Amino acid sequence: MKPGIVTDAASLTLALEPLSGEQVVEGSPRTGFAELTDTIGVWEHTPGVSTDVEADEVFVVLSGSATVSFDDPALEPIELRAGAVARLTAGMRTVWTVRETLRKVYILG
Template sequence: MTSLKPGVVIDALALDVAHETVPAEHDPQDGTTAGATELGDFAGLETGVWEMSRGVMHDTEADELCVIIAGEATVEFLEPQLSAVQLRAGSVLQLSEGMQTRWTVHSEQLRKVYLAP
């Protein structure tokens, strides 16, 4: 596992993120896969890199702040009903515990760095 250390750079685009088929309860489409690599804790927050292949999946979110570093996607908010958002490299998104979402990745893959309590 790669881990955060003061003064040490991690290339989040170069990290190997092992994918698995998204479980059926997430209603994946088109053979969607996803994976994550934890980077450890920072100031009491879990940090890591998450990636999803082109495709569609539903999710129940945790509290999280994420920064998209590669790819393009649409996130639809099913509960609560909010306007869909378009994500691309540089997008910052806050998610809240219990949100019901549908992720549609339009590019070959979507990669984000996340911080979660």
């Protein structure tokens, strides 16, 4: 993404692929992403439940709804919907329960 160029993150076409079997908890979720720079991108997850080990990132949800729960019992699950801003840290183990296809813009770091 070059300076002065606009990308419509909400309608950007993403190539969605099935998650690996060990990540899928329920359903047949698919994910895809587009890197806009080395540290900024757009990510999408279709309905279903999956596990992940997170990178250090801040993100803004553009559309969809989901609940993210954590293996760490000290952390409460978070509810995501359009407009939500969240931060995850590297190494967090999460479970994503996506009810409506979720799209976010993330910034790594």
